[in-house]
Amino acid sequence: MRPVLPSRVSHYLLLLAGLTLGCLSIAGEPGPVIPKGKGDQCAAETDYMRRNHMDLIVHQRDDTVIRGIRDEPFSLVECVDCHVQRDAENKHIRVDEEGQFCAGCHSFVAAKIDCFSCHAAVPDTNQEESVDGNHWIPNKRLMALSSRFSAPLKRALGHDQNEPRTAKPD
Amino acid sequence: MIKMNLEPPNPTNSLAARRRFLQRLGLLSVAVAAPALLPALSGATITPVKGASNKHRWGLLIDTSKCVSGCDACVRGCHEEHGINGTGNDHTDAQWIRKIDLQDDLTAKQSSLPMMCQHCDSAPCVDVCPTGASFKRADGVVLVNKHTCIGCRYCVMACPYKARSFIHEPVSNQKSWAPRGQGTVESCTLCVHRIDAEGEQQPACAVACTDEAHSAILFGDLSDPQSDIAKAMNKRHAQEVRSDLELNTGVRYLNL
Numbered sequence: 001m002r003p004v005l006p007s008r009v010s011h012y013l014l015l016l017a018g019l020t021l022g023c024l025s026i027a028g029e030p031g032p033v034i035p036k037g038k039g040d041q042c043a044a045e046t047d048y049m050r051r052n053h054m055d056l057i058v059h060q061r062d063d064t065v066i067r068g069i070r071d072e073p074f075s076l077v078e079c080v081d082c083h084v085q086r087d088a089e090n091k092h093i094r095v096d097e098e099g100q101f102c103a104g105c106h107s108f109v110a111a112k113i114d115c116f117s118c119h120a121a122v123p124d125t126n127q128e129e130s131v132d133g134n135h136w137i138p139n140k141r142l143m144a145l146s147s148r149f150s151a152p153l154k155r156a157l158g159h160d161q162n163e164p165r166t167a168k169p170d
Numbered sequence: 171m172i173k174m175n176l177e178p179p180n181p182t183n184s185l186a187a188r189r190r191f192l193q194r195l196g197l198l199s200v201a202v203a204a205p206a207l208l209p210a211l212s213g214a215t216i217t218p219v220k221g222a223s224n225k226h227r228w229g230l231l232i233d234t235s236k237c238v239s240g241c242d243a244c245v246r247g248c249h250e251e252h253g254i255n256g257t258g259n260d261h262t263d264a265q266w267i268r269k270i271d272l273q274d275d276l277t278a279k280q281s282s283l284p285m286m287c288q289h290c291d292s293a294p295c296v297d298v299c300p301t302g303a304s305f306k307r308a309d310g311v312v313l314v315n316k317h318t319c320i321g322c323r324y325c326v327m328a329c330p331y332k333a334r335s336f337i338h339e340p341v342s343n344q345k346s347w348a349p350r351g352q353g354t355v356e357s358c359t360l361c362v363h364r365i366d367a368e369g370e371q372q373p374a375c376a377v378a379c380t381d382e383a384h385s386a387i388l389f390g391d392l393s394d395p396q397s398d399i400a401k402a403m404n405k406r407h408a409q410e411v412r413s414d415l416e417l418n419t420g421v422r423y424l425n426l
Contacts, residue, residue: 065317120346
């Protein structure tokens with residue numbers, strides 16, 4: 001008995017159906033919700049940071065520990081300072097707690113980080129900062145470097161200057 | 171079947187091809203080298219080397235005649251600075267500095283001194299570390315890179331001064347400038363975070379000792395002949411503990 005459709009065509013149809021279903025399921029999946037950091041933007045453009053933050057941090061780590069260079073912008077301390085959130089009692093919440101800046105994304109992609117088993121996950125309380133957490137004193141060096149980084153990147157990628165910083169799955 | 175070119179190569183064609191290839195190679199090398207050479211040719215300033223430099227060698231000079239038996243201000247200052255809190259188990263708690271009381275058997279002369287990492291020039295802990303986590307910075311400060319420390323404790327065994335501690339229990343409430351964690355080895359860092367910040371260079375132990383009006387700990391650059399520490403060491407005989415080991419320590423003692 002002859003099949004209704006040639007086997008090759010039916011295979012293609014099956015593949016197409018599978019892909020469509022797959023795409024629909026991905027589109028329906030909610031991405032991680034990441035709290036907004038302080039200031040207008042990160043040390044570099046958001047998309048660049050999303051893809052390369054781990055390399056930047058590791059590079060900075062070796063520079064700091066081995067070579068004693070501490071004033072560069074991509075330090076873990078700077079990450080925590082900008083991205084830490086406060087609870088209802090105005091206390092800092094650890095960045096590695098569920099739903100916070102680091103854990104929000106990393107638990108979504110099931111990538112375990114152990115940075116905060118040694119590093120402080122909240123800023124030092126004796127640092128200069130306002131009680132309400134909205135008033136932020138920008139680091140001038142950092143801002144100069146960030147604009148040097150982000151301006152050409154934005155031009156090259158044709159990104160809108162006012163791109164929202166809430167994370168969406170890439 | 172593979173078709174083979176059995177004709178002999180044309181010498182004129184091969185020469186032309188070779189010339190073209192060499193021309194392209196030349197152009198390519200110029201294109202690659204130009205961006206690297208341009209800043210040098212345009213007279214752009216080269217930024218000075220930042221961070222730890224071998225122009226310095228940081229060290230301590232401890233006057234044991236000024237150190238008071240029973241006083242542990244330096245230990246407390248150090249622990250506060252680095253967020254070292256007791257776990258309730260004295261046998262395993264981290265100990266970056268410990269106070270030692272000595273007595274000469276013959277003369278019965280008593281002295282007290284703080285013992286910490288001696289920041290050796292040829293450090294045994296660096297020699298034995300299997301991962302390179304124990305290392306000496308360019309400015310002579312001996313540190314543990316906890317990112318690569320596997321907690322094997324060879325360095326703890328190798329150190330003649332018992333200056334290193336293994337962290338047995340989870341650590342919390344760390345300071346942002348002093349990351350500490352379970353499963354790694356740690357010791358006196360000579361307060362590198364203060365050294366690197368410049369301006370406020372005195373380590374926490376020296377500050378605590380001065381605050382207690384003892385001023386037994388002097389910190390400074392051993393390789394700068396004009397520094398207070400170098401002058402003080404020239405004036406009087408500054409001893410190394412276990413000088414027989416010839417480790418050329420960065421921490422020296424007076425009136426030992």
